[in-house]
Each structure stands twice: as structure tokens, then as C-alpha cells.
Amino acid sequence: MARLRHATFSSSSIGYRVLLIALGVLVINGLLSARYMDQAGHWVTGMSNQVVWGVPHIFAIFLIVTASGVLNIASLSSVFERDVYKGEAYTAWARLSALLAITLLLGGVLILVLDLGRPERLIVAMTHYNFKSVFAWNVFLYTGFVLIAVVYLWMMFEQHMHRFVRSAGIAAFAWRILLTAGSGAIFGFLVARQAYDMAIMVPLFIAMSLSFGSAFFVLILAWLHQHADSKQKMAKQKIELLTRLRLLLGNFVIAVLFITALYHLTKLYATELHDFEKFILIDGGIYPAMFWFGQVLIGSVVPLLLLFWRSKISGKISTEISMRRLVSASAMVIVGGFAQLYVLIIGGQAYPLEMFPGMEVSSGFFDGEIASYTPSFPEFALGFGGIAFALLLTILALRVLPFLPSEDQLSGNQT
Secondary structure, eight states, X not given: OXXXXXXXXXXXXXXXXXXXXHHHXXXXXXXXXXXXXXXXXXXXXXXXXXXXXXXXXXXXXXXXXXXXXXXXXXXXXXXXXXXXXXXXXXXXXXXXXXXXXXXXXXXXXXXXXXXXXXXXXXXXXXXOOOTTSHXXXXXXXXXXXXXXXXXXXXXXXXXXXXXXXXXXXXXXXXXHHHHHHHHHHHHHTOTTOXXXXXXXXXXXXXXXXXXXXXXXXXXXXXXXXXXXXXXGSOOHHHHHHHHHHHHHHHHHHXXXXXXXXXXXXXXXXXXXXXXXXXXXXXXXXXXXXXXXXXXXXXXXXXXXXXXXXXXXXXXXXXXXXHHHHHHHHHHHHHHHHHHHHIIIIIIHHHSOOOSSTTSOOOOSSOTTSOOOOOOOHHHHHHHHHHHHHHHHHHHHHHHHSOOEXXXXXXXXXXX
16 A cells, blocks of 8 residues: 655745734733733623623634534544545545644633633642533543544554544544533533523534534635645645535534524423523524524525525536635634524523522612623633634644645545
């Protein structure tokens, strides 16, 4: 068997250097913002005793569920053994998806650690466990996922270990389902909030991870196409892969939309939850707007039209239009994903706790009142810093290790 040949990412353009500097600035800005919130206290954020999970948690959860879903490409080739995803070029994309899974998870965990308020006390969370808490489970889920993904990558890099790739892939696939289920269980097991306390949160998070991960992978491939050197420009294998990702992404978006509809229909069936549904869907101010226009329209309906609308133009132009549609749809899915998490996390906390069902509660502690929340700059800075950290790790790894197909593989001259 001939040795598989892969390439590192090489780009000497000014734009690439500018990107490195920009990502570094965002990471430093995020660290400084976390330091500022740590020193001044969380009163400088929009969070309060009612809304304790703010914008940083939205970014963190988005990165964590996306890290799980972005591993789709590797799973399709090694776990499900789809022939169309096999070959040297696709093996490289499987490596890339595993790399993104690691870096995105690290970016999400970094945000969580820095948003604790006392990040130096992380050692307490790592040495003292309350196994009745889903948060304690996630400590093992996060570290286990990174460890398994690293082993998975090692199997794909070392040719003499290729016989173990499928076993490692199955372990990674099973663990990422557990990881996403654990994230959904945080909300599904939280009985104190009317927005949560539903087992359907677990499959919803799994579907979101598949949707967000596929969309993010498409955007990374599009970025590689635009910024790589000529020998790494879009070739036949990339076009075929993006075409197949179009169908996968469309199906995942439909799954998220369907489970979201079941979530709200289930709550509408319960009379005691009608007020909450009215708040989220109709008269909750920013939350209905983000739900209908952000999640449903921008994040679901428009992407589905872009993905499944047939172009009558044939030939090369049709392929280019299809690719532009796929990239546009992927970007919209990401925007819709943030809107969905904002409504779920912030909106779910803004609605008041129902301490005594059927009774009116009045006190000086905001009982029974809708909580207000206005995100602050440090919160956004920390969130974008986490994303920048993940992307910075990714592009540096692409320059050091051979994650991409070689020139011969892209041109189809494989030996």
C-alpha cells in the first residue's frame, strides 16, 4: 500500500497574516475582559440574580455542541463506512473535522472557565464531584471527548494504525452523542424553570449539534478555498463533498425545526405553561422577534430554500451558484443557532419562576417579574475571544500538521 500523502496549509498572503493578528487581538481582548469581570465583579455585565447565564454561556454552548457535530465528516467515512466519503482526499477532510472538534470544544470550555467569576477555583470542580449534578458529568465528558478525538486523529495520521480507525471512530461517535446529550440534560433536568424540564431537550441538542457542526465545516472549507494557495484551490473532491453536505445540512435543519415545533406544541398542551409560551412566542419583546425572525426565518426557512431550490442554470455556473447558496445557508444556520440559544437560555431565565402555582406572589426580590437583561461589551468580548481562540488553534495546526489533501490528491492523481 502506498503511503498516504497530505499537505499542510500554506498561505503567504497579507490577508492570512492580518487574520492571525485579528484573531490574536480578539483572544487578548477576551482575556482582558474576563480579567475585568473577575476583578470588578459580575455587576459590570448584564447578568443578575435572575439571569445568571448570559451571552458568554451562549457562545460556550454553541462551540461545545458545534464541536460535537463537526465530527460528522469523520464519522461518515470511518463509522458508517460510506464509500462516497472514502479515499485519500476525504481522509484529509476527516482529519480536519476531528481537529475542529478539538479546537471548538477547547474554545467553549475556555469561555466557561473564564466566566465562572473565580476561574482559579477550577481545581475544586475537578477534584470534588457531586454526581447528582449534570455539570459534574460534563467535566468527564469534555476531557474524555478531547482525549478520544486526539487518539482518533493519531489513528488517522499513522498509516500502520489505520486498522484501528473504525474502532476509534465508533468510540468518538458514541462519546460525542453522550457529550451533546449531557449538554441537553443540563436544561432537561432543570425543573425550576418552565422553559426547561423536558426530556426532549436531549434530542434537540443532538439535532442542533449536527446542524451547527455541518454548517461550520462548510464555512471552514469555503475559507480554505478563498485563502489557500493555488495548489489547494477548490477541486472536484471538494465540490463533491460540499454537494453531499448540502443534503446533510438540509436534513439536520429540518430535524431541528421539527423538534423545536414538538417542544412548543408539548408546552402549549399544558395549560399552566400557556403564559410562558405567550411570552416566548408573542409578547416577550426581543425573544419572540429572535425566535420568529432569527431562528425560524433566517436560521431555518431561508437556508432550506437556498439548499433545496433547484437552479435551472446548468454547467459550471450552476455549480458555483450551488456552492454560494450552500455557504450562505450555512452562515444563516449559524446566525439562527445563536438566536435559538439566546431565546432558550436568556428567555428561559427571564421568565419568572413560578414559586407557588395558581397564586400571586409579591415581594421586593423581583418575584413574579420578567427579568431584564442587556448584554455588556465584556460579555461579547469574552464570547468572541473563545471563538477566536478556537480558530487560531485551527489555522496554526493546519500550518504545522498535514490535515489537508496533497496537490496530487486534489487533482485526482493519487498513487
